Amino acid sequence: GAGVSQSPSNKVTEKGKDVELRCDPISGHTALYWYRQSLGQGLEFLIYFQGNSAPDKSGLPSDRFSAERTGGSVSTLTIQRTQQEDSAVYLCASSWGDGLNTEAFFGQGTRLTVV
Amino acid sequence: GENVEQHPSTLSVQEGDSAVIKCTYSDSASNYFPWYKQELGKRPQLIIDIRSNVGEKKDQRIAVTLNKTAKHFSLHITETQPEDSAVYFCAASLPTGYALNFGKGTSLLVTP
Numbered sequence: 001g002a003g004v005s006q007s008p009s010n011k012v013t014e015k016g017k018d019v020e021l022r023c024d025p026i027s028g029h030t031a032l033y034w035y036r037q038s039l040g041q042g043l044e045f046l047i048y049f050q051g052n053s054a055p056d057k058s059g060l061p062s063d064r065f066s067a068e069r070t071g072g073s074v075s076t077l078t079i080q081r082t083q084q085e086d087s088a089v090y091l092c093a094s095s096w097g098d099g100l101n102t103e104a105f106f107g108q109g110t111r112l113t114v115v
Numbered sequence: 116g117e118n119v120e121q122h123p124s125t126l127s128v129q130e131g132d133s134a135v136i137k138c139t140y141s142d143s144a145s146n147y148f149p150w151y152k153q154e155l156g157k158r159p160q161l162i163i164d165i166r167s168n169v170g171e172k173k174d175q176r177i178a179v180t181l182n183k184t185a186k187h188f189s190l191h192i193t194e195t196q197p198e199d200s201a202v203y204f205c206a207a208s209l210p211t212g213y214a215l216n217f218g219k220g221t222s223l224l225v226t227p
Binding site: 033035041042043045048056059091093103104106107108109 | 121149158159160161164204213214215216217218219220
């Protein structure tokens, strides 16, 4: 596709369950970001992948959160034992990551609701 | 890591007036400063960016200025229109291999 694709677009889950959120970046983009946006709030950095380098996990809020990026393309954000405070929109973005710090293109986000 | 502060959190202006949003950053090694606009229910989109070797950049009604010494940068929107109403986010990043760190956003309302 032409843009960053995220799935599902909406996810309702029960407290304590695990969820997986998927991001398909733009083809050829080596940099991939996950952000969390709570209602009316800013963009909270979660994790950053750049090529084959070790990811920057400094934004992950707890050990219940993890992310993988397979083959330098698709990424999955996993939240284990979900809590109500995990409810938010999870945004993925990708960029060329070629040292020119070019534009980050965002997906439409996954709205997660923990009930 | 990089810490980005953004002010004000909300801003209301009348159509035709100018709007200014300011951001500060903590790491003097940061070299890339984009601004994103997020309309209600939509994804953030880049509207303008500036690199540390430039002091000012303009694109029609929007401009960004950068003061490296003071570690702050600003977004200026002139002749505001109702369609400029949105949340604006500033960001900063260190050179290659580091993530974009965003400010908390400014909700701009332009009233007719």
